[in-house]
Amino acid sequence: MSYNANDLSVLAYANGFTLWHYRTTDVASSVDNQGYFDEAGDVFRSGDMILANTGTGGTSAAGLFLVSSAAAGMVDVADLLAVGTTNTD
Numbered sequence: 001m002s003y004n005a006n007d008l009s010v011l012a013y014a015n016g017f018t019l020w021h022y023r024t025t026d027v028a029s030s031v032d033n034q035g036y037f038d039e040a041g042d043v044f045r046s047g048d049m050i051l052a053n054t055g056t057g058g059t060s061a062a063g064l065f066l067v068s069s070a071a072a073g074m075v076d077v078a079d080l081l082a083v084g085t086t087n088t089d
Contacts, residue, residue, distance in 0.1 A: 001026050003039050011051065018043075020050040022065075025057035028080040032065060041073035050077065 004024065012019040024031060031037075031054055037044060050065040062084060065077040 001030075003036055005040065008040060016045065018045070018048045020044075020048060021052070022050050023053045023056060026054060027059065028052070028054040028061050028063070028082075032077050032079050034076040035074070037067075037075035037077065038073055041070055041075050044070035044075050046070055052080065054080065 001024065007023045009021050010018055011021050022031075026036075031052065044067045046067055046069050048067040048070070050067065052063060052065055054061045054063075061080065061082060063080040063082040065080055068076045068078050070076075
C-alpha cells in the first residue's frame with residue numbers, strides 16, 4: 001500500500017514541534033522507507049515524531065518514528081522505535 005492522508009492526525013503541537021498519529025496496514029519496514037511520507041512533506045518538520053500503529057491488517061506493531069528530514073516534499077523517517085514486546089504468557 002502507500003501513505004494515506006486520512007490516517008494521519010495531529011495529537012499535540014507546541015513550540016514548532018508536532019506529535020502525530022498514523023495508522024496503516026503497511027508494515028513498519030515499508031513506512032520507514034524514504035519517500036513514504038513525501039506526499040505530506042508540507043506538514044512535517046525535522047524533529048517531529050509520529051506515534052504509529054503499523055501492520056494493522058496482520059502482524060501489528062506500534063512505536064515512534066522520528067522525522068529525520070522534511071524539505072521540499074521529501075520526507076525521511078528513522079526506523080520504528082518499537083513499543084511493547086511479545087507477550088510470553
